[in-house]
Amino acid sequence: MLAKQAENRRYLVPVDTASTQQLFTDCLVIGAGIAGLRAALEAAQHCNVTLVCKGTFSDSNTQNAQGGIASVLAETDSFQSHIADTLKTGGGIADAAVVERVIKEGPALIRQLDEWGTDFDRTDGQIDITLEGGHSHARVAHSHGDSTGRGIAESLIRRVRQTPTINVIENFYTIDLLTDKKNECIGVIGQRPSGSLQIIWAGATILATGGAGRLYRETTNPECATADGLAIAWRAGAVLRDMEFMQFHPTTLYIAGASRALVTETLRGEGAILRDGGGQPFMKEYDSAGELAPRDVVSRAILDRMLKTGATHVYLDIRHFDKDHFQRRFPLISELCESFDIDVSKDLIPVRPSAHYMIGGVKTDKDAATHIGRLFACGEIASTGLHGANRLGSNSLLEGLVFGKIAGQSAVSIINGSKPEYHRMQIEVPPSDRSRLDAEDVRNSLRALMWRNVGITRQQTPLTEAAEIITFWQRYVMDKVFTAPFGWECQNMLTVAGLMAYAANERKESRGVHYRQDHPDRDDKNFAKHIELKRE
Ligand SMILES: Cc1cc2nc3c(=O)[nH]c(=O)nc-3n(C[C@H](O)[C@H](O)[C@H](O)COP(=O)(O)OP(=O)(O)OC[C@H]3O[C@@H](n4cnc5c(N)ncnc54)[C@H](O)[C@@H]3O)c2cc1C
Numbered sequence: 001m002l003a004k005q006a007e008n009r010r011y012l013v014p015v016d017t018a019s020t021q022q023l024f025t026d027c028l029v030i031g032a033g034i035a036g037l038r039a040a041l042e043a044a045q046h047c048n049v050t051l052v053c054k055g056t057f058s059d060s061n062t063q064n065a066q067g068g069i070a071s072v073l074a075e076t077d078s079f080q081s082h083i084a085d086t087l088k089t090g091g092g093i094a095d096a097a098v099v100e101r102v103i104k105e106g107p108a109l110i111r112q113l114d115e116w117g118t119d120f121d122r123t124d125g126q127i128d129i130t131l132e133g134g135h136s137h138a139r140v141a142h143s144h145g146d147s148t149g150r151g152i153a154e155s156l157i158r159r160v161r162q163t164p165t166i167n168v169i170e171n172f173y174t175i176d177l178l179t180d181k182k183n184e185c186i187g188v189i190g191q192r193p194s195g196s197l198q199i200i201w202a203g204a205t206i207l208a209t210g211g212a213g214r215l216y217r218e219t220t221n222p223e224c225a226t227a228d229g230l231a232i233a234w235r236a237g238a239v240l241r242d243m244e245f246m247q248f249h250p251t252t253l254y255i256a257g258a259s260r261a262l263v264t265e266t267l268r269g270e271g272a273i274l275r276d277g278g279g280q281p282f283m284k285e286y287d288s289a290g291e292l293a294p295r296d297v298v299s300r301a302i303l304d305r306m307l308k309t310g311a312t313h314v315y316l317d318i319r320h321f322d323k324d325h326f327q328r329r330f331p332l333i334s335e336l337c338e339s340f341d342i343d344v345s346k347d348l349i350p351v352r353p354s355a356h357y358m359i360g361g362v363k364t365d366k367d368a369a370t371h372i373g374r375l376f377a378c379g380e381i382a383s384t385g386l387h388g389a390n391r392l393g394s395n396s397l398l399e400g401l402v403f404g405k406i407a408g409q410s411a412v413s414i415i416n417g418s419k420p421e422y423h424r425m426q427i428e429v430p431p432s433d434r435s436r437l438d439a440e441d442v443r444n445s446l447r448a449l450m451w452r453n454v455g456i457t458r459q460q461t462p463l464t465e466a467a468e469i470i471t472f473w474q475r476y477v478m479d480k481v482f483t484a485p486f487g488w489e490c491q492n493m494l495t496v497a498g499l500m501a502y503a504a505n506e507r508k509e510s511r512g513v514h515y516r517q518d519h520p521d522r523d524d525k526n527f528a529k530h531i532e533l534k535r536e
Contacts, residue, residue, distance in 0.1 A: 008536065009478055010235055011176050012488055013197065014429045015189055021198045024422075025050035025167070027411045028188065028202035030174050030229065033062035034149075035379025035400035035407070036208030037156035042408025043206075044165040047415055050200060052172035052190065054485065057157050059224045061210050061380060062400070065149025066264045066332060068142035069401070070394035071106035073129050077137040079103055086395060089134050089294060090388020091512035092528055098366065098385040102395075102402045109401050110141060117155040119143050132269050132393045133292045140394045146264055146332045152397065172198070173485045174228065177205065177236040177375065178425060184373035185236065186420045189427075191485070201422045204374050204411035207233060207362065208404065211380040212246070215497050216355035217444075217451040220249050220262040229381040231492035233362045234499070234535055239371045241383040241532045242360030243496075244503035247391050247513045248456050249356035250298035253336065253349065254313035260354045261336050263316060265393060268292060270329075273317040275348065276305050282314075296390060296513045299353040303456050306352065315348035353456060357396060359387045359513065360503070363532060368407035371534075374420060376410050378403035383530075389512025432479040439482070439490040442473050446490075446497055454501050459518040463505040470498045503531045 026047035029040045040051045053060070072082050082103045087094050114120055114127065120143050121128045131138040143151025160166050171193035178187045178199070187201040209229025213221025234240055251268075252260040268274075268291040273281050286301035287293035293301075302314050318326065323345050327334045337344050361383040368376040368384075378384075379400040386399050453466035474494050482488050509523035510516050 009429070011189070011427045011429065012235075012491060013175055013189060013427070013481060015197060015199075015425070015427045017199050017425045020189075021192070021196060022201065023050065023198065024201045026203045026415050027206065028052070028200050028204070029206045029208060030188070031060075031208035031210060031379065031381075032057050032157070033060040033208060033210050033379055033400065034152060034156065034397055035404040036206065037153065037160055038401055038404030039206045039208060039378055039408040039411070040160055040166050041156065041163065042405045043411050044163050046412045047165070047203075049166045050169065050202070051160065051166055052169045052174065052200070054171070054173045054228070055224055056170050057153070059222055060153065061221055061225060062149045062153045062397070064220070064222055064262070065397055066146040066262060067132060067266045068130065068140035068148045068394050069110060069152070069397040070132070070135065070140050070392070071110050071398060072103065072139055073107060073110065073127055073141060074138060077139050081136055082139060085135050086386070086392050087388070089390045089392040091390050091522070092388065092524065093511070093530060094388030095385025101366070102386050102399055105402045106398050109405065113152060113155060113401070116159055118152050119155075120151070121145065130266055130269065133265055134294050134392045140266070144331065145328065146266070146330045149397065173488070174209070174232065175488055177232055177372070179236050179372060180421065180423070182373060183237065184420060185375035186422055201420075203415040203420055204376065206368075206407045206411055207375065207377040207381055208379045208407070209381050211358040212496055213355045213358070215447060215450050215493055215500070216246075216455070217447040218252070218260055218352070218354040220252050220260055220354050220356045226489040226493055227358070227496035228489065228492045229377070230361060231495040233370065233372075233375075233377065233381075234495060236372055236375070237535055238375070239363040239532050239534050240360065240499060241363040241530050242389070242503070243499045243533060244507050244514045244531065245359035245387075245389055245512060246355055246500065247295060247357040247359055248299040248353045250295055250302055250353050251316055251351040252354040254352040255340055255350060258340070262356070263333055263349060263351055264330065265295070267316065267318060267330065267333070271320070274298070274302065275315045275317050277309050277311045277314070294390065295393065296515065299456050300515060302351075302353055313350045313352040316351050317348050318344050319346065319348075355451075357391055359383075359389070359391055364403075367410040368403050369410060374414055376407040378407040389514060429481055434476055434479055436480065437473065437476045439477065439487050442477055443490050443493060446470070446473065446493055450497055450500070454497070454504055457515050457517050458504050459516060460505065463501055466501040467498065467505065470494060470501060474498060499533055503533065506531050
């Protein structure tokens with residue numbers, strides 16, 4: 001489906017490559033979460049790699065991942081079971097071949113992480129595995145209790161730093177992909193830490209820029225998750241798919257003014273109870289699986305309870321947990337609760353849902369290739385087909401790991417096959433005579449609008465209203481030339497928000513994480529398919 005946006009700009013900044021600093025690399029990896037790090041390590045065995053990220057290594061969704069990484073690690077478990085759970089959660093539109101591949105490649109890559117120094121929690125030498133909602137077997141490996149993402153990232157970063165063929169540039173903001181007449185990606189324009197523009201020419205480029213949670217007022221995602229890669233790929237002509245599917249996490253700490261820290265669902269797996277403001281447990285009223293129901297069901301149940309009771313949040317009750325076990329098993333949450341004087345053996349933990357994981361993204365094939373030559377995508381930015389309409393918990397780290405490796409391999413084969421033709425590019429951006437809006441105000445208002453109108457439950461009128469307001473903002477923001485990431489991020493957020501509102505309006509049914517109050521049923525006749533968007 002061709003989609004148009006107000007101010008259909010191809011590039012955000014004017015540039016003449018001849019008078020801009022230039023760097024040449026075989027393979028450029030954009031993003032240093034699990035997907036980008038794993039891709040860089042794979043490619044670096046065969047070619048020179050440049051790995052860039054917009055903040056430091058510590059700013060990524062990966063560093064914040066808590067619960068763990070799912071894979072078949074127990075003899076009592078089976079690939080068939082993990083595949084069946086993933087397909088069931090995917091709401092009928094997951095890609096069975098992709099699901100099978102990711103799940104079957106998982107165990108070996110997790111053992112490799114173990115060899116590379118990821119400090120997985122163990123008992124009697126065996127990696128511990130936990131049961132999580134939606135999984136029919138215990139299969140979620142974790143590191144330092146609820147610091148799994150950090151545990152994995154640290155071991156990958158150590159290895160990246162020890163690899164002489166990887167050149168790391170932190171604080172490098174990628175602004176746009178450079179594409180040629182053959183629709184091939186031949187590099188990027190970005191901003192160096194010093195503030196000057198920089199061209200990086202590359203034989204292959206891997207986008208691993210993560211998610212889009214910061215488009216919402218309430219989110220578990222760190223500051224980097226402003227959907228840059230999605231907008232960058234869109235401007236370059238990539239196909240974006242499933243943009244209506246944003247997964248909300250049911251339980252994030254709700255303390256006004258504090259960031260929305262995630263309270264992992266493993267707690268519910270281990271017996272935590274959700275209670276409303278009156279102290280009543282309510283999940284069984286919504287689903288027979290109670291607290292272990294899938295994320296989207298729990299998120300909607302909480303929202304419904306909040307609306308019915310006029311409350312801003314509900315509570316998670318773990319007063320019956322063994323306090324020592326809780327502190328050992330969930331050190332991050334334990335510390336977080338203590339920092340707000342919540343004594344979990346006596347007090348309830350205030351929680352509410354937040355935007356968590358972007359299921360949709362840049363459409364890729366089985367080799368992580370996009371519709372643009374020499375451009376690959378992996379991790380949360382990619383739409384591989386693994387998750388369908390809903391993501392099974394702990395499957396995203398797994399996807400980043402497996403497709404990171406695949407993207408690295410694919411980049412190497414394209415570099416070995418042929419060289420790109422680099423040539424001077426002169427990019428002009430017409431001056432704007434429209435008024436200037438305050439980017440900070442637009443960002444905040446956009447996040448509130450997305451939460452209100454394109455949130456956990458959706459319907460036609462608010463979606464149409466959101467699309468109209470976003471189009472209005474786009475007219476006044478997309479035509480400007482910014483000189484720093486804050487403005488470019490605002491342009492990227494507006495672009496992606498517009499696509500999400502559009503796709504959410506198009507899908508006139510409820511499936512997976514996408515719930516339409518005006519179309520509450522699943523409609524397989526008309527919508528057992530993906531919505532794909534491409535720039536007009
Ligand atoms: C709080 C939280 C808990 C989670 N828990 C789990 C869990 O237990 N299990 C699980 O499987 N998943 C979990 N997830 C989801 C999972 O962490 C992510 O889906 C996954 O880590 C994404 O990895 P990634 O490599 O694709 O992107 P990220 O880890 O987000 O990395 C993105 C990288 O791209 C860079 N970048 C972005 N834009 C630009 C730009 N313009 N220029 C240059 N660089 C750029 C960033 O700097 C960053 O380095 C959780 C997520 C959150 C937020």
